[in-house]
Amino acid sequence: MLSFFKKVVLAIVAFTLMSGITFAGSSIVIKGSTTVLPIAQGTLEAFMKKHPDVQISLSGGGSGEGIKALIDKTAEIANSSREIKKEEVELAKAKNVNPVANVIANDAIVPVVNPKNKVKSLSVDQLSQIYQGKITNWKEVGGDDLKIVVISRDSSSGTFESWDHFVMKKARVTPRAQMLASNGAIVTAIAKNRYAIGYLGIGYVNKSVKALQVNGVNASVQTAISKEYPFSRELYMYTDGDATGAVAKYVAFIKSPEGQKIVVKEGFVPLSAAKKIGKSKK
Numbered sequence: 001m002l003s004f005f006k007k008v009v010l011a012i013v014a015f016t017l018m019s020g021i022t023f024a025g026s027s028i029v030i031k032g033s034t035t036v037l038p039i040a041q042g043t044l045e046a047f048m049k050k051h052p053d054v055q056i057s058l059s060g061g062g063s064g065e066g067i068k069a070l071i072d073k074t075a076e077i078a079n080s081s082r083e084i085k086k087e088e089v090e091l092a093k094a095k096n097v098n099p100v101a102n103v104i105a106n107d108a109i110v111p112v113v114n115p116k117n118k119v120k121s122l123s124v125d126q127l128s129q130i131y132q133g134k135i136t137n138w139k140e141v142g143g144d145d146l147k148i149v150v151i152s153r154d155s156s157s158g159t160f161e162s163w164d165h166f167v168m169k170k171a172r173v174t175p176r177a178q179m180l181a182s183n184g185a186i187v188t189a190i191a192k193n194r195y196a197i198g199y200l201g202i203g204y205v206n207k208s209v210k211a212l213q214v215n216g217v218n219a220s221v222q223t224a225i226s227k228e229y230p231f232s233r234e235l236y237m238y239t240d241g242d243a244t245g246a247v248a249k250y251v252a253f254i255k256s257p258e259g260q261k262i263v264v265k266e267g268f269v270p271l272s273a274a275k276k277i278g279k280s281k282k
Helices: 004-019 037-050 063-071 086-094 124-132 158-168 183-192 221-226 245-255 257-265
Strands: 027-032 055-061 077-080 099-113 149-153 178-180 196-201 232-240
Touching (some): 037 055, 037 245, 037 257, 055 063, 063 158, 077 245, 086 099, 099 183, 149 183, 158 196, 178 183, 183 196
Parallel strands (some): 149 178, 149 196
16 A cells, blocks of 8 residues: 555656646756666655655656756756767757766666566577567577567667667667567566567566576676676766756765665665665565
8 A cells, every 4th residue: 555655746746747847946857767767766755755845756758758858958857777879968068958977776687578488598699689580489499389579668768778789789679579668568568478578677577577597697686786697787867967956965865875775675776885785676
């Protein structure tokens, strides 16, 4: 059951998103990556308890949308699961915006399948061939004689671009792939389809899907920090210049031991300096 405070926070966020209202005074508008969204949700609730005078509006939409909002000055923070692109920096400078990266957590991108799928591990090359449409049946990688349904994030997603970097190496994803807009949508699709494969930020992996090993290595807090797991990355909150005021306090809170405990609670990987905070819920 949702706590009373959480209901109030969600109501504020929902009302803000529906009405398009921005708050005067101490207010923070955050937009962007759906991967970073659970971290933002968890930390803003704790932060607003300590700072009830600060109002925070939060929405997803993808890393690209968050960075666009920062450039257009419709958000104070852009959540992103990838580094800002050179062309985005140039556009920002043309609009007198100076994007500054604040690393707030680490992540691992995890290939997932339906729990009924007997495949346990895939190599990076096998994943690439599956997503290129060169491997089309699970029996080719040790599974049942079933056609593979490829599910990917859409091109506005930082996770899509990270997958391209780690797996595709600029090769094109098969046009038969289903392109979905969020981590949550991928979880739902994989849970309902025993033929499917997708990929998620580690904080979204739950019992309704089955995480695959990559090159025989499980994704975990420990293997992501050590970089033993091959698909590890940083998660960002971009600000216009060095953060000041309420934004600076919020970013500092996320990086604090208390904030990093929330990162771990949400299933993500803490900053290296905070790696002894605790274990992931995974």
